[in-house]
Amino acid sequence: MSINGAIKKQRSRRHLQKNIPMLNILSLIKIIICRLLSITIINVIFQIEVNIIMPLELNIEKIKRYAKQREDENWRFRTFLKGMDSENIDQIVHKLYETIRKKIDCTECGNCCNSLKPAVSQNEIRNLSSQLGMSIEIFEKKYLEKSDVKNNAFYFKDIPCKFLDGKICSIYNDRPETCGSYPHLHKSGFTSRSFFFLNQYEICPIIFNLYEQLKSKLNF
Ligand code: SF4
Numbered sequence: 530m531s532i533n534g535a536i537k538k539q540r541s542r543r544h545l546q547k548n549i550p551m552l553n554i555l556s557l558i559k560i561i562i563c564r565l566l567s568i569t570i571i572n573v574i575f576q577i578e579v580n581i582i583m584p585l586e587l588n589i590e591k592i593k594r595y596a597k598q599r600e601d602e603n604w605r606f607r608t609f610l611k612g613m614d615s616e617n618i619d620q621i622v623h624k625l626y627e628t629i630r631k632k633i634d635c636t637e638c639g640n641c642c643n644s645l646k647p648a649v650s651q652n653e654i655r656n657l658s659s660q661l662g663m664s665i666e667i668f669e670k671k672y673l674e675k676s677d678v679k680n681n682a683f684y685f686k687d688i689p690c691k692f693l694d695g696k697i698c699s700i701y702n703d704r705p706e707t708c709g710s711y712p713h714l715h716k717s718g719f720t721s722r723s724f725f726f727l728n729q730y731e732i733c734p735i736i737f738n739l740y741e742q743l744k745s746k747l748n749f
């Protein structure tokens with residue numbers, strides 16, 4: 530290579546090195562703008578579409594049948610969700626949840642209380658045993674079982690829950706926190722907790738309908 534050629538090459542390398550930070554900043558700005566735009570577009574679309582809701586399925590027997598039929602599809606949807614922006618998914622899920630939960634009356638369902646064993650904290654055990662006028666030992670013996678995996682964690686042992694009266698919780702004001710926050714759809718991290726929701730798909734009509742709406746909204 531001639532001396533002139535080598536000098537030119539060195540100059541162009543220096544020029545490139547000088548501009549790399551600028552290129553990085555520009556790429557970063559581009560990424561931020563794209564991200565903001567995608568959030569805004571999803572928000573706008575969703576604002577328009579959130580009210581357009583497919584008919585809800587409330588029949589638990591039908592929901593159980595669909596759960597079997599759609600098992601593979603639901604696993605594929607879970608994988609599909611993992612490739613999406615989790616914050617966007619949370620925004621959509623929260624709006625869907627707000628809409629759907631107003632249309633489903635839990636006092637006409639009670640299926641979670643018929644199917645799950647909620648965790649009960651030490652404070653809740655103390656409070657409930659005192660409300661029911663029994664010692665903690667008797668309360669534990671009568672209603673609780675110890676977790677196999679977590680130390681000092683307790684669950685209600687009976688399915689259906691012993692406190693379920695028809696379709697209503699007889700200890701509503703003192704029910705465990707985990708009962709009050711079920712089906713946990715107001716929390717963030719829907720995508721990372723999708724295994725939990727997949728397991729609850731056949732139990733809770735709110736989760737079933739939200740999952741189906743979400744598939745449709747995301748054109749899955
Ligand atoms: S404590 Fe009440 S809300 Fe919780 S599972 Fe039992 S009946 Fe349902």
Ligand code: SF4
Nearest residue numbers: 635638639640641733
């Ligand atoms: S949370 Fe779900 S399963 Fe529980 S009562 Fe409400 S709709 Fe039914």
